[in-house]
Amino acid sequence: YNPFEMNISYNWLKEYVDFDLTAQEVAVALTSIGLEVGGVEEVQTIKGGLAGLVVGHVLTCEAHPNSDHMHVCSVDLGQGEPTQIVCGAANVAAGQKVIVATLGTKLYDGDSEFTIKRSKLRGVESNGMICAEDEIGVGASHEGIIVLPEDTPVGLPAATYYNIKSEYVIEVDITPNRADACSHYGVARDLYAWLVRNGYKTSLHRPDCDAFVVDNHDLDIAVEVENTEACPRYCAVTIKGCEVKESPEWLQNKLNLIGVRPINNIVDITNYIMFAYGQPLHCFDADMVEGGKVVVKTMPEGTSFVTLDGVEHKLSDRDLAICNANEPMCIAGVFGGKGSGTYDTTTNVLLESAYFHPTWVRKSARRHGLNTDASFRFERGIDPNGQIYALKQAALLVKELAGGTIAMDIKDVAQPMTQSFTVDLDYDYVHDLIGKTIPVEVIKEIVTSLEMKIVEETATGLKLEVPAYRVDVQRACDVVEDILRIYGYNNVEIPTAVKSSLT
The missing domain is CATH 3.30.56.10 (Phenylalanyl-tRNA Synthetase; Chain B, domain 1)
Structure with missing residues (x-):
């Protein structure tokens, strides 16, 4: 993965800036304003895009003459004469609105493909298939056929009903001077300026933080910044009583689409915020913050430190470390430490949102041969005013996806910086x-x-x-x-x- 090439999701971009351009037109616009596009790839969120699947209305449902569990159904597909379909599901009944795979439709099971053909089932002709969730890729259930609300229009394409959009990934080549464009919102800002100049009706927007409130002060962690040159700003907040688990499908899909592997809901939220707004975040198991405080400082030359991947590093006295009262937990802006991150057993989380000096991060990353999405952004200079917004958005998402309560006032230890x-x-x-x-x-x-x-x-x-x-x-x-x-x-x-x- 080359961080100079950033994958931008077309539909994710649309969450921040209003436009009706195709993905290809967006690519041309971005290239013209200096965000050169290497390619545009169409990605189907459901294999086959539900082509050939339509809403049908079961008019009649009779027992199959030669089977004790099949039914012979007459189904209106909105195309004139009703279609005869044999169905083996126990829950099929007259009057239902269902999803029908018409003749010629391709269905997928992993890498295998199955085409719906005219057939005879126990001697009775069948001209299609009434589908279950797992057969068309919209769910995992095979307990019976999908039964839709009564007011669903007959003949409606299933792709329209399930709001299956074509998704496109735009590969943007980021030049070293454009740290501000290392996120979906950053690219949206530039595209907005192009749209305005070219006479399109548009607006630029992102979610507000109005819902952010401190629920209690049950998990207060102090923050001390000893090295203010390397860390001009450090912000943190805790969330108590979280459940670490798999992220919901929408979040996994967003990350997978741009080439980021989902790990768990807390880690995924920090990655999501970084790729959304360009602010790298780090999450700690708050119970691992010994002494109840975070200290941002350098350690003595040769201090041993084991990163998340299990590799032991010897810290330089020019490596900025995020420490608890006793030991380093993280190489600032570069890589987390083993044991202090979020695991399945974690229930209390500390979120970090900081501005680290680009030169310090760059030298540490090179010294240890580590190149991460976070270090890439810090090295080039992130928005020095973006820490609190990103922290609040992340905390709100943690509450939504992992539960828990915001358990301390945001700590914001900042030096005067160029505004x-x-x-x-x-x-x-x-x-x-x-x-x-x-x-x-x-x-x-x-x-x-x-x-x-x-x-x-x-x-x-x-x-x-x-x-x-x-x-x-x-x-x-x-x-x-x-x-x-x-x-x-x-x-x-x-x-x-x-x-x-x-x-």
Whole structure:
């Protein structure tokens, strides 16, 4: 897995930005604004996409003359004359709305394929099959056929009834300067600016944190940051009384789709938040936090530390460690330690959401030969203002998927950091650098859609506040590059004449 290539789910992207483009059109748009797409892959959430399966209405259901358990049914498929189907399920009855595999439909069982053909069952012709959940891949039950609500329209495709969407995975190549685009929301932000510039009706949105409340103070864990250079911000919260188990299907599907293996609901939530919003998180078994406190510090040269994969490392005195009162639990921003993570027996969880200095993380990752999704993001510089939002979203998901109560106030140990970058932008400079006069209103529209704040405006230019998550935009030339990529390189005409001088 190459972290320079990030898999973006088309439908997941749609949760944050409104658009009606096809996956291929999204790929073209992203490439045009500097997020180059390596490929688009269609992925079926249910093999075969439920093609050929429709809703039928059982008009009559008679006992089979040559069988003690089969029934001969007359089924309206919404195509004129009723269809005769022999069914062996005990629960079939007249009046039901059912799912029918019509002639020619392919059904799948693992890697094997089965085509529905006209057949005779105990001497009676059958022109289709009334289906159970497991036969079409929408569930695991084989206790009987699927019986749908009475008001389900006859002839409705099963794919429409089950809301089976084509899913696409867009492979985006992330350049080293674009740490802000290492998430679905980050890509959505850029796509939003392109949509605005190209006249599409759109909006950018993400879930709020209004539901976050501290339930009690039953599991208070202190946070001490000794090395503030390496860790300018460390936030944490506990959830007490969780049940660690498999994640629900929707979460497993989201992770599997982008190539991330589901592990358990707590770990999966931390991965989900990272790929959603770009903030790496770490989860600890709160009962393993000895002494009831987290200490962020360096350890003496040569301190032994065993990572989650069971490999022993010797820490350098330049490796930042997340420690309990007695020992290191994690190499900050890089890799967790064996024994301190979340396991099936875990009931109390500590969630970490931090900003670690890019240089410290990069050097630790190289020193130990570890390259993780978390270290990749920390090394390039994550949003220094994104920790609390991600922590609250994760805590809400833990409560929803694992139960438990939020059992302490959020600890937020932060040093003063740059909140935004101030850039003076001169219009003539923009025109000269691009080689074309861009209308002032277009410049203002683009910078605003990229979440740059216009704090001052004159006849000759703008004073901008660039959000802190855009670590690569700190100078006027960086802003011009941003304007140009959203305006469109292809919209800058090539001069018809070449001027040269010989000396």
